[in-house]
Amino acid sequence: MRTRGKRNRAFLAASLAIGLGLALAPSSALAAVSAKASAPANDTGAYSCRATVTYPVQWSGGFDFQFVVTNTGTSAFNSWVITFDAPSGDIAYTVWNGTVVQSGQHVVVRNYDSGPVAPGASANSVGGVVEGPVQGGFTNITCAAGLVPFQ
Numbered sequence: 001m002r003t004r005g006k007r008n009r010a011f012l013a014a015s016l017a018i019g020l021g022l023a024l025a026p027s028s029a030l031a032a033v034s035a036k037a038s039a040p041a042n043d044t045g046a047y048s049c050r051a052t053v054t055y056p057v058q059w060s061g062g063f064d065f066q067f068v069v070t071n072t073g074t075s076a077f078n079s080w081v082i083t084f085d086a087p088s089g090d091i092a093y094t095v096w097n098g099t100v101v102q103s104g105q106h107v108v109v110r111n112y113d114s115g116p117v118a119p120g121a122s123a124n125s126v127g128g129v130v131e132g133p134v135q136g137g138f139t140n141i142t143c144a145a146g147l148v149p150f151q
Contacts, residue, residue, distance in 0.1 A: 048073030049117075051082045051125065051143035055134055063134050065092075066127035067109070069117065069143060076116040079148035080125065082109050084141040090132030098126035107138075113148075 050070045057064040069080050085105045086092060092100050098111045109126045117123045 046073050046075040047077045047145040047147070049077070049080050049143040049145040051080075051141055053084070053138055053141065055137065058134060062090075062129060062131045064127060064129055065138070067125040068122050069111075069125040069145075070122040071117045071119050071145070073145065074119055076118045077145040077147055078113060078116050080111055080143055080145045082125065082141065082143050083107065084138040086130060086138060087132060087135035090130050090135075092128055092130045095126050095128035097124070100126075100128060117145075 048071070050072050052068045052070070054066050054068075055063050056066055067082055069082070071077060084107055086102070086107050088105060090105070092102050092107050092109075094100075095109055097114065098109050101108045109128070111125050114123055114125075
């Protein structure tokens, strides 16, 4: 279960980084190209999800992104962490419905409480703005789900 250990460490690292309030700053960029990507579902089990991204708005200096999370497991969950690699030089500098942390090209986004997602159901998740071109879109997308007591 090496994958599950990596995912748990990634979830904990993302939660810690988010808790520490790490921030991002924008940089310069060029034109965008339309793209869509989807992460494979993580391990089958009680909490399992798949993240699919679209790029609904693009302009010469950046683009918006929007993730939809699908519950591929057997239990409802209310929290998820999506990780991905952005195109070289791109900066994810704002998100809605969640938080973002970026280190180099690797980006971690976590949802705010949006209620439970039942098995087989999907939910609009986090979206945001990236400064820089789409250049083929996000790669190495992963999704990890669980239960978090929101306050």
